Amino acid sequence: MRILVVEDERKIAEVLVSALTTEHYDVVVAPTGEDGFFRANAEAFDLVVLDLMLPGRSGLEILQTLRRRHVETPVLILTARDAIDDRVLGLDLGADDYLVKPFAVPEVLARVRALLRRGRPSEVFRLKVADLELDLVARRANRGDRLLDLTVREFELLEYLLRHQGHLVSREMLARDVWREPRRATPLDNVIDVQMTRLRKKVDAQGSVRLIHTVRGVGFVLREGQP
């Protein structure tokens, strides 16, 4: 999987490269808008991560020109938090998703996974990790032969963790995707933490292997063994 990162700020580009490389993607960095446009136009990529605030050629221009030339590579745009108009414009011009700076790495990876997965059948009725099993049709969760008594919210949370199994899930992602709140706020963070504690008590009951792990300062991850 080849990913083109068009980003002029060196440190941000480095963070993106190391995060994506860890996930075994093949990453190419274009430090200027011209370079980015040239590469995106000439080479084959599975995904373009495009910063909208570039010196010289703006990200929006590049996006527009690429789409006009029928380069349909999925594009994930990066914008500043206060540039709401850019974000809307970017999506209108054919971007597939956006991320606001400063972004969290787990979030970037999740978006990248989602965009690369797009277009492929993803219908699953069962999710499984170790001896934890979720039946999405019957809305039932089992740990080994123990049936877990979960509330609706807890089930959704567990499903989300399972869908991202092995990957970090940030509080922002949970707030948006599970709680469907447009904005992360302190009360919601507390709600997420309490909910997670309760879920963990039910899933990782005494005697079973720990599956839900808290990664301090980042979020949560569901996996077998240590993160």
Added chain:
Amino acid sequence: MRWVAPSIRVRLTGWYSLVLFLMLAVYASATYLAVRHEFFEQLEDQLHDDFESAEGFLVPTADGHIAWATERHHDPDEDEDRGIDVWAADGQPIYRSGASAALPPVALPAATAAPRYESLTAHARQWRTLTGTTLVGGRSVVMRVSRSEDRLRAQVGEILVVLALGLPLVVALAAVGGYLLARRALTPIDHLAKEARRITADRLHERLSILNPNDEIGRLTAVINDTYARLEASFEQLRRFTADASHELRTPLTVIRGIGEVSLKDTRTAAEYQDGIGSMLEEVDRLTNLVDTLLRLSYGDAGTVRLTPEPIDLAALAREVTASLAILAEEQDQRLEVDASEPVEATVDRLVLREALTNVVDNAIKYSPKGSAIHIRVSADGDRAVLAVIDEGPGIAVEHRGRIFDRFFRIDEGRSRDRGGTGLGLAIARWAVEVNGGRISVESAASGGSTFRITLPRSPRKGENV
């Protein structure tokens, strides 16, 4: 070069003088014309008298002619300015006085007409004449009496000079008076400006002195002083906010730096490094949250937030907020209840208002003891909709009530930070309520328990008059 308007007092004087000048000019012109007219009428009356008295001097002679009885009238003083000419019907001159000799003779056919006045010029002198026919002893003669206009014109001229010289003088005097008056009236304003210039950003506590609180200047000064008071308050607020904000931003930065420095000091185990980095990330998260919230508040201050108001049921909103925060109350064995007997509608931006209510309820959960109850009462009060969040917490001391909605205000510094608070929750709540046209206030009894009251304009429900 651009024309710069002169000072108010100069402009006032200018306008005042111009208007006065125009009024006086009209008045003087009218006077002059009336006097002039009157003088000429008098002259004509005199000519008429002259004509009648001159008739008496004409006598028929024995030879059938008409003669001028000179001996019966002689007034040498008037010779220069008066003249009498008499002609027989056939054009023969009967009498011509000395002064009028220079005047041209009367064209006889015209003499048959009715008596007429006319003006004549001879040797640079202007004359007014009356010409007419009269019968002497049954014979017709033509007689013309004339008077010089010189004296009259001199008099009229004098009047004109008096008027023409007097008018600018009067206007000039009035202008000087007006200018002094305007200066006197405007001096307090200059004084005010001088005093106001003295009050700079560093001396905002000073106020302008009010000489007479009842006059216009006094009222203006009071308004300016009021503005200074508000300016001082907002400067103070800004100063406090800047200090608080930099403190809040510096705290996580200090923690991050400290952890980083300590971690690098000795070689540590991977688990220790992970713990350190995680701890740093937590602080970064806190910083990000803080900056985001500040950014939102500054958007709010700048008024650039776009709202999408829609009529919503506040009772439903209260239940929604309760449902999302219930888990936090449960953790503390608190009861979180919505008291709403009927739907109460208000037209607001749902998400923004929900954030306000969420923050207020979260605040109540945070500061209420275990096992207590928190009520959200939704009610209609006339044209107002009221959301009251009532807790059984320790209450808020009177001295804190005024500042509880201020940014970064915390009653208990440490406790709030432990819960991940930014100190901006209630500030956001106040902004969110006010931007929706409502008000938020807090009441607290001495015995404890606080009530946060959100009052919003109520939208009328169908078929109901509010």
